[in-house]
Amino acid sequence: MATQSTLKNMLLCLTLVCLVCAAILGGAYAMTYKPIQQANDNILKASIGAVLPEGGTISDQKTASFGGRNYTYYEQLSGDAVKAYAVKSSTTGFGGTLELMVGVLPDGTVNSTRVLSHSETPGLGAKCQTDAKFIDQFKGLGPDKLVKLRADGGDVDAITASTITSRAYTLAVSNAVEVVKSLKKEN
Amino acid sequence: MEYLLIIISAIFVNNILLSQFLGICPFLGVSNKLSTATGMSGAVCFVITLATIVTYLINKYLLLPFGLEFLQTIAFILVIAALVQIVEIVLKKISPSLYQALGIFLPLITTNCAVLGVAITVVTKEFAYGGAEPHLLNLGEATVYALATSVGYGIAMILFAGLREHLAGNQVPQAFKGLPIALITVGIMAMAFLGFSGIV
Amino acid sequence: MSKWSLVTKGFVKDNPTFVLVLGMCPTLATTTSAINGLEMGLATLFVLVLSNMAISALAPLVPDKVHIPVYIVVIATFVTVLQLLMQAYMPAAYATLGLFIPLIVVNCIVLGRAEAFANKNTVIDSALDGLGVGLGFTLSLTVIGLVREILGSGSAFGFKFIPGDGILAFVMAPGAFLVLGYLMVLFNKYLKK
Numbered sequence: 257m258a259t260q261s262t263l264k265n266m267l268l269c270l271t272l273v274c275l276v277c278a279a280i281l282g283g284a285y286a287m288t289y290k291p292i293q294q295a296n297d298n299i300l301k302a303s304i305g306a307v308l309p310e311g312g313t314i315s316d317q318k319t320a321s322f323g324g325r326n327y328t329y330y331e332q333l334s335g336d337a338v339k340a341y342a343v344k345s346s347t348t349g350f351g352g353t354l355e356l357m358v359g360v361l362p363d364g365t366v367n368s369t370r371v372l373s374h375s376e377t378p379g380l381g382a383k384c385q386t387d388a389k390f391i392d393q394f395k396g397l398g399p400d401k402l403v404k405l406r407a408d409g410g411d412v413d414a415i416t417a418s419t420i421t422s423r424a425y426t427l428a429v430s431n432a433v434e435v436v437k438s439l440k441k442e443n
Numbered sequence: 444m445e446y447l448l449i450i451i452s453a454i455f456v457n458n459i460l461l462s463q464f465l466g467i468c469p470f471l472g473v474s475n476k477l478s479t480a481t482g483m484s485g486a487v488c489f490v491i492t493l494a495t496i497v498t499y500l501i502n503k504y505l506l507l508p509f510g511l512e513f514l515q516t517i518a519f520i521l522v523i524a525a526l527v528q529i530v531e532i533v534l535k536k537i538s539p540s541l542y543q544a545l546g547i548f549l550p551l552i553t554t555n556c557a558v559l560g561v562a563i564t565v566v567t568k569e570f571a572y573g574g575a576e577p578h579l580l581n582l583g584e585a586t587v588y589a590l591a592t593s594v595g596y597g598i599a600m601i602l603f604a605g606l607r608e609h610l611a612g613n614q615v616p617q618a619f620k621g622l623p624i625a626l627i628t629v630g631i632m633a634m635a636f637l638g639f640s641g642i643v
Numbered sequence: 644m645s646k647w648s649l650v651t652k653g654f655v656k657d658n659p660t661f662v663l664v665l666g667m668c669p670t671l672a673t674t675t676s677a678i679n680g681l682e683m684g685l686a687t688l689f690v691l692v693l694s695n696m697a698i699s700a701l702a703p704l705v706p707d708k709v710h711i712p713v714y715i716v717v718i719a720t721f722v723t724v725l726q727l728l729m730q731a732y733m734p735a736a737y738a739t740l741g742l743f744i745p746l747i748v749v750n751c752i753v754l755g756r757a758e759a760f761a762n763k764n765t766v767i768d769s770a771l772d773g774l775g776v777g778l779g780f781t782l783s784l785t786v787i788g789l790v791r792e793i794l795g796s797g798s799a800f801g802f803k804f805i806p807g808d809g810i811l812a813f814v815m816a817p818g819a820f821l822v823l824g825y826l827m828v829l830f831n832k833y834l835k836k
Contacts, residue, residue, distance in 0.1 A: 261706040269705055273713050277720040279516070285513045285725045291731035299734060325576045346577055351640050353571045373738075377640070378675065378814040379796060420641060462816045464672035468751060471667065513727060516745040517719035524715060536795055554667050555747040618832040624662060626824030632819035 304342045307359030307368040308332050312339050322435045329435065338362055341439070343432035344372070349424040351375040354384075356425065358432035362440060365398040369429055381421030389420070390415050394429055403430035446587050448572040453591035459535040459557055460599040461632060462640075463539030470600055471625060473548070475611070480604030484597030486545040490530065491561050492554050494523050494590035498562040499582060513557070519562050524553045557596060561589055599636075603629060650770040652732025659752050660783035660823075661830040666752040670784060671819040675720045677800045680788025682736045684781025688774070689725055690747050693719045695761040695773035702762040714757045717784060724746045752780060771805070788824050 259265050304314055315331040318338045329343040342364065346355040352375035359367035384390060393412055397403045404410020405421070405426055414422035459465050466487070473483045498519045506512055531549045534542040552558060565585040569577040580588060606628055615624050659665050660717050666687070673683040697717050705713050729737040737744065747753065756776055760770040792798055795813035797805030812818050 259706045261708040265706045270709055273716055277716050280720055283725055284727050288727040288731040295731055295734045348571050353577045364771055379808055379811040394735045464668050467667035468672060513723060516723050520715055520719050520748050552748045554751055556746045559749050560742060560746055560750055563742060618828045623824045623827040626820050630817045630820030633820055
């Protein structure tokens with residue numbers, strides 16, 4: 257029933273199948289290109305919106321370097337004045353990279369934080385994404401209160417049984433605050 | 444230092460079989476005997492490392508410059524399939540004894556998801572070791588990662604084959620015979636490997 | 644074999660997870676909750692039905708010696724289409740399932756059905772076969788996910804009904820092996836003829 261396996265047939269068949277598949281994929285890629293950009297954009301916008309106070313417009317992506325690393329950040333503008341910054345900050349947690357979006361006011365006060373991606377232990381470190389008691393205590397820290405765990409001499413209570421995750425989270429937030437402070441100095 | 448962290452992390456902390464669940468089918472299939480498990484581990488080690496280097500280069504110099512990332516899956520699986528064939532032919536020619544040891548496992552490796560899994564992971568996932576900035580691996584790191592991952596595969600496989608040889612002689616209830624008791628044993632092994640988490 | 648039994652055989656008789664023991668990697672890796680298991684199952688179902696149909700249509704034209712590469716190209720194409728669609732319209736699910744979406748290419752169930760069924764049956768029958776096997780796979784993954792979710796986080800399909808943390812080991816890697824092992828025992832004891 258199958259076509260004979262001559263060299264000509266095999267080459268022809270493989271070439272045709274590859275061409276057709278490539279065409280289908282090219283079409284699918286072209287069709288989904290915009291929606292994928294849109295979806296990624298929405299996720300980013302939602303995470304920026306979640307950590308900043310309401311109102312104002314969000315600037316394009318900018319980069320700042322601090323402590324030998326590059327940070328991506330966004331400015332929230334009202335008129336010409338910068339109302340707040342959203343800084344993408346990542347550290348190493350218990351299971352891998354922990355990436356946060358941190359909203360910081362120009363004087364270095366933390367507004368709010370949100371986890372972008374993590375690979376912490378489900379049910380333990382992964383609580384840093386949902387545990388409101390942990391997340392809410394960052395609000396208002398920064399200028400005079402230290403962004404550090406209580407065990408390290410600061411004011412943040414760690415998540416029970418997840419000190420490493422909590423410390424990584426806290427470090428990511430305090431790095432973001434330092435980035436904003438260094439930005440203010442430059443201007 | 445970073446290479447050391449990659450190695451420890453890939454072998455123990457993020458063991459490909461016991462915590463990432465890649466390559467489970469051959470793991471359960473050929474781990475009945477220690478000798479076949481060793482052969483399979485050797486073949487997997489060889490193919491994963493080679494395939495990762497080749498797919499890494501293809502991704503960097505062919506797919507990315509032309510904006511063809513969406514062809515990644517299809518290109519990688521074809522490269523792996525072709526590579527396995529070539530390895531088989533070359534091995535048969537230059538080292539019949541090695542071919543005898545690994546040869547029968549080679550055709551099985553194309554559909555071993557560990558190979559494709561590692562190849563995709565090294566070009567898409569950002570790694571951060573020891574507090575460094577998360578970054579995609581460079582060729583050297585990718586090679587070390589692939590080699591260490593496959594060594595981890597081999598270690599888990601050989602340990603498990605040893606356990607399974609003992610299991611075969613034991614009386615277990617009818618419904619547990621074969622795979623179920625094997626899976627439960629792997630579960631307990633995975634628990635032991637959980638003890639490594641957090642050290643890197 | 645009647646059309647109906649083509650669809651239902653995947654549930655118990657030829658269940659891809661508990662009887663044929665195929666596609667173990669996604670079965671273990673993505674079943675941390677019932678929803679994740681369901682999503683992974685449906686993603687595989689999508690590829691299975693389409694690739695079965697395409698391969699049964701192509702099979703008579705493909706020379707024997709190159710049939711495996713041709714099948715792999717066809718399967719990989721559908722997997723990539725699925726990847727693109729999920730990135731565009733279900734970014735959250737794509738982020739959770741991650742690596743295991745492209746790995747559907749090497750899921751032995753898909754190539755296995757192409758070899759064992761689709762290349763010698765009609766397009767309609769192959770579609771039904773893909774649907775049946777895919778549904779069986781989805782069912783198994785959802786059940787495993789449900790058990791792990793209940794034991795590990797005290798919730799079902801995201802609804803929490805047991806306060807507290809649950810037995811964390813079941814959400815982590817060892818739980819996957821243990822739950823699958825014990826479910827297989829129950830399956831052998833009560834359902835297998």
